[in-house]
Amino acid sequence: QQQVKQSPQSLIVQKGGISIINCAYENTAFDYFPWYQQFPGKGPALLIAIRPDVSEKKEGRFTISFNKSAKQFSLHIMDSQPGDSATYFCAASKGFQKLVFGTGTRLLVSP
Amino acid sequence: ETGVTQTPRHLVMGMTNKKSLKCEQHLGHNAMYWYKQSAKKPLELMFVYNFKEQTENNSVPSRFSPECPNSSHLFLHLHTLQPEDSALYLCASSQDLGTSGAYEQYFGPGTRLTVT
Numbered sequence: 001q002q003q004v005k006q007s008p009q010s011l012i013v014q015k016g017g018i019s020i021i022n023c024a025y026e027n028t029a030f031d032y033f034p035w036y037q038q039f040p041g042k043g044p045a046l047l048i049a050i051r052p053d054v055s056e057k058k059e060g061r062f063t064i065s066f067n068k069s070a071k072q073f074s075l076h077i078m079d080s081q082p083g084d085s086a087t088y089f090c091a092a093s094k095g096f097q098k099l100v101f102g103t104g105t106r107l108l109v110s111p
Numbered sequence: 112e113t114g115v116t117q118t119p120r121h122l123v124m125g126m127t128n129k130k131s132l133k134c135e136q137h138l139g140h141n142a143m144y145w146y147k148q149s150a151k152k153p154l155e156l157m158f159v160y161n162f163k164e165q166t167e168n169n170s171v172p173s174r175f176s177p178e179c180p181n182s183s184h185l186f187l188h189l190h191t192l193q194p195e196d197s198a199l200y201l202c203a204s205s206q207d208l209g210t211s212g213a214y215e216q217y218f219g220p221g222t223r224l225t226v227t
Contacts, residue, residue, distance in 0.1 A: 004153070034215065043201050043218030045113065089154065098167070099216065101154040
């Protein structure tokens with residue numbers, strides 16, 4: 001019940017396209033859903049996060065869509081750029097501390 | 112940079128060695144974490160320290176021994192490790208608000224550990 005399932009494992013998108021990464025969770029007590037971005041040689045960095053009281057949150061080209069009834073949330077990267085090539089992790093927790101992470105999606109944006 | 116530094120960045124050690132990983136945060140946070148990141152696996156929370164007190168130990172083998180002498184420094188002491196312990200070890204920090212929750216976690220760059 002503590003798992004967060006993330007898909008796809010890897011993704012190739014052309015420059016200017018939309019990248020979509022999906023996550024699903026089981027624990028209905030989770031109330032915080034962040035996405036982290038990790039570049040090679042760096043630690044994960046918080047990209048955007050959402051609480052379950054809203055269905056969508058947008059920050060620049062990055063949007064989280066949240067479906068509470070389906071227990072799913074997704075990250076959309078609009079107008080994907082080569083600089084977005086990184087590994088993306090979804091996570092979930094009750095509060096901020098005990099984050100449960102997905103397995104990660106390696107995104108490659110081709111020029 | 113995130114304000115969380117880790118040393119060394121790379122470490123190769125034999126199974127009989129003893130070594131330590133160091134983490135330092137310059138953000139004024141009061142909670143610190145150790146995570147293990149292995150290929151194709153989710154990040155695994157290992158230890159949590161709040162106000163220098165260990166509040167979480169996720170069934171981590173005793174060959175990993177954490178130490179938090181103050182709220183800015185966190186160590187992970189390693190001894191008699193196994194090859195399967197090879198991974199990226201990440202430190203993170205956050206501002207804990209007690210029962211009100213905590214702010215977001217900031218990660219360091221990690222130590223790439225190889226056990227031979």
